[in-house]
Amino acid sequence: MDSLAEAVVAGASPERLEQEPLPTHYTAAHTRVEDVDLFGGTQDRDVRKSLHVGAVPLPSLAPDEVLVAVMASSINFNTVWSATFQPVSTFDFLKRYARQGGHAARHDLPYHVLGSDAAGVIVRVGEGVRRWAVGDHVVASCTHVDDQEPATHSDGMLGAEQRIWGYETNFGGLAHYTVVRASQLLPKAPHLTWEEAASMPLCAGTSYRMLVGERGARMKQGDIVLIWGATGGLGAYAVQLVKNGGGIPVGVVSSESKAELLRRLGCDVVINRADIGMGGDGAPGPEQTIELGKRLGRAIRRELGEDPHIVFDFIGQATFGTSVFVVRRGGTVVTCGSSTGYQHSYDNRYLWMNLKRIIGSHSANLQEASECNRLASMGRLQPVLSAVHPLDDVAEATRQVQLNRHTGKVGVLCLAPEPGLGVTDAAHRARIGEDRINPMRQPAAVTA
Structure with a gap:
């Protein structure tokens, strides 16, 4: 673990985090372009063969982006799609995005860092970021939009350049660090652990839009x-x-x-x-x-x-x-x-x-994600985490989702050394009731 990551885990102050140097590389779950034809005509595209955990270079930040030290993430079905290279290879998405030039060109790499959920600590902010600062505890919405596209201002999901971060973009959340746009961030619910908070944004936000949002079933x-x-x-x-x-x-x-x-x-x-x-x-x-x-x-x-x-x-x-x-x-x-x-x-x-x-219906715009996150922060929407894996075991965690052997959400500890950390409002957690939080949890806290 690099010195910045160690400082994050130790709960260092924002001033200390700003002083620590950025690492040149970081640990991430990723696929590799050389594996695209790995499965050929095989019927069982076992994701354990195509998912890798190892060091990749740390990317630079665009002005509207932040670097988050990821304490925990979770597995979504889009990680299965990425790791099976079906229905299309996600490297095709990255090439298409990179054609925009500028900072988008960074995403076209021979590896793809996956993951569309994250909870963690901001360690750097781009020069154009106004509402977030180093040291903030955040969760990331998976909706990656172009705020200069007119349709985005009607509904973020309608923009032609809307993408799912960590699936249609690089530098996702199943890693020690992730790069996200500031417009993806929401405050982490202070009564939840890192892994509980990370299990909510994508799935809870998607369900919210489908059922409650103005463009859903109402x-x-x-x-x-x-x-x-x-x-x-x-x-x-x-x-x-x-x-x-x-x-x-x-x-x-x-x-x-x-x-x-x-x-x-x-x-x-x-x-x-x-x-x-x-x-x-x-x-x-x-x-x-x-x-x-x-x-x-x-x-x-x-x-x-x-x-x-x-x-x-x-x-x-x-x-x-x-x-x-x-x-x-x-x-x-x-x-x-x-x-x-x-x-x-x-x-x-x-x-x-x-x-x-x-x-x-697809994902959730930032307002819908914010309303959903508010319910989580109030304790009116509970995480449904059923198992937690270390980052090194991400391939096996994804395999469980691929085979539908899981229930609820499968969490992944990234920088968090153990489950149960990250609660900054224990009193609120006690008021909600430990027995109400995570109603689908299994007896074993971490699956090795």
Whole structure:
């Protein structure tokens, strides 16, 4: 560990952090361009073969950027995409971005530092940064926007140059240091540990935009919300947001053990996929889709007497046709991803004749991320961290997400030497209640 990192871990003052020299290299989880064709035609693209942890050069800062010493990060599915080089190699994103020239050219490198979540301490600020200072404890939103693009000022997610940091940009958060734009930063919730705080921005913000944001489904009190993959990172935050907003969450899971976790999270109705004859990740045929929709609809009506107002679907190919069928007349299907495949098939009669809507949603703009972070800081939205790995074990952590063997979020300690550090408001944590924080945590704190 370099002297600046040691000072951060020791809790040094901002003045001391400014005096410490920047390292020339830092430790980071990354992919390498030479591995792009590593998997060939193999069916199992095991990310443990393509993810590397080692030293890379420290980049310079643009005027609107900050350098953050990363205490903790977390695994998102986009790290799986990067490490499998599918659906496209992320090195293509970096080359395209670099064509802008200037500071963007730094991103086109033979390695790609991954990670779209981070919690840490600012150690340097660019000369154009106004609202942040060395020593601030922050979390990073993954939304990387161009503030000189007109559409950005309507909605950060609408700008053509909007990117996901650590996936479509280099220098991500699964590292000892990360480079982010100042417009990505939010204050870290002081009652949370580093790893708890790092587990929230991407998934919680994405769920917030889908359900609560002005451009999402606009859930209201009493709405029944069907949530696929309800014990995953997105789903577990969705359950909480629905409950907070006076809605009724209906969670769909793939096992009884996950069903028990979901009940612990407070989900009103829990449905095991096996109970409606839905197994595997393949796309069902048209007749099977309708039959599954009927079974699922009956199960929901048996518990609540009504069809869902909203379906929260990031699963994609395996569920989308059922989602369109089962949502009520005039209802909304909101989607942000397709972990089982991008080609969605559904019977359009059930969409147009029943006046249903499909809304595409992606990440969150800074205002939405800020509102979501406020809920976390108030203790009204809890982290859903279930396991924590050291940075050296990032490949195995990502493999667990790749195989869907995880629940909630999988955290990664970067500079933090152990879990449980970073709490600066223990009194607020005590008021919330230790038993309420991290309702999906497992007994073992760190997975070696």
